[in-house]
Amino acid sequence: MSIDPEAPVRRTYSYLGPAGTFTESALAQVPEAREQIWRPVRNVGEALADVVEGRSDAAMIAIENSVDGGVSTAQDALATMPGLRIVGEYLVPVNFVLVARPGVRLEDVTLIAAHPVAYAQCLQWLSEKLPEHAHIPAASNVASAVGIIDGVSDAQAAIAPPGILEHYDLELLAEGIGDNVNAVTRFVLVSRTVAAPAPTGADKTSLIVELPEEYPGALLELLEQFATRGINLSLLASRPIGDELGRYRFVIDADGHIEDERMADALLGLRRFSPKVIFLGSYPRADRAIVHYPERYSDDVFVEARDWLRGLISGEPDA
Incomplete structure (x- = not known):
């Protein structure tokens, strides 16, 4: 079979599989990923390793949930795997369905398979509708449903994402x-290190910053790098570095873009303060919410101050 040398090369995107996951729903929001190769993987580490080692051009991973907070496995992986860059973020509403093999009725259900996080987020409904049920933990939201289809699970029903119905009978x-009807998971698309896209006015900057050796006010000094430049933080989460007790890194989302004068100045301050940024x-x-900030922190003010x-x-005379 001959290969057309002028045919466009298809890009590969890794995501937490199998088909039907919330991560797949996030990837479906990426226009440039449509009609490309989607590579299902088993965990966040594998998805990011695909990018680092060149098997994929980018990976979609969950980074934060509005109910459970930051996804620690993703945050730790981004802190320890060099050569990665977030190039976009996507929000997916977290809705769950209860599914079973054809013919099973709700009143037949006494044992439910579910990922522990999904189970915890549906416990109020389950306690009301199926007060005598028992729970079998599953490895993932999709695995809970696949297990009852394959017959490897003793459960009569499973908690799963709505997308599961598009792929399984x-x-x-x-x-x-x-x-929580307003539950949302935030996903990020991660590629190898590239230049940041041009600022849009509705941007976010993500960082991981280590505190220097412990002393009173160290965290306050870190936060002042942003506060004194009018930068709002939408995420601040601590993660242990792991080499000894009491050593932490902070995962930070800051409103603004690296090309904004105030953000660039804050990064310079962080670089002087922290052993690792x-x-x-x-x-x-x-x-796409526009980032608002006081006029005294506009780019023109920073440029005028430097001039x-x-x-x-x-030695120029004062104006």
């Missing part, structure tokens, strides 16, 4: 069973 017993990327916010200092150094 299952009976829908109930939908919208999550206790990992720049994960500046990228458009998923909600003023330069004039003082060169």
Whole structure:
């Protein structure tokens, strides 16, 4: 078979599989990923390793949940795997359905397979509708449903994402069973290190910053790098570095772009303060909300201040 040398090369995207996961729903939001190769993997580490080692061009991973907070496995992987850059973020509503093999009725269900996180987010509904049920933990939201299809699970029903119904022959017993109707998971698309896309005015910058040796006020000093430049933080999460007790790194999402004067100045301050700063990327916010800040922190103010200092150094007369 001959290969057309002018045919476009298809890109490969890794995501937490199998088909039907929330991660697949996030990847479906990426216009440039459509009609490309989607590579299902078993965990976040494998997805990011695909990118680092060149098997994939990018990976979609969950980074934060509005109910459970930051995804620690993803945060730790980004802190320890060099050569990665976040290039976009995507939001997926977290809705759950209760499914079973065809013919099973809701009143037949006494044993439910579910990932522990999904189970915890549906417990109120389950306690009301199936008060005498028991729970079997599953490895993932999709695995819970696949197990009852394959017969390897003793459960009569499973908690799964709505997308599962597009890929498997299952009976829908109930939908919208999550206790928090506003639950959302935030996903990020990660590539190898590239230049940040141009600022849009509705951007976010992600960083991982280690504190220097422990002393009173160290965290306050870190936060002041942003506060004194008018930068809002939408995420601040601590993770242990792991080499000894009491040593932490902080995962940070800051409103703005690295090309903004105030953000660039904050990064310079962090670099002087911290033994290790990992720049994960500046990228458009998923909600496209314009970042607002006081006028005294505009780019023009920073540029004018630098010009003023330069004039003082060169001996120019005061204006």
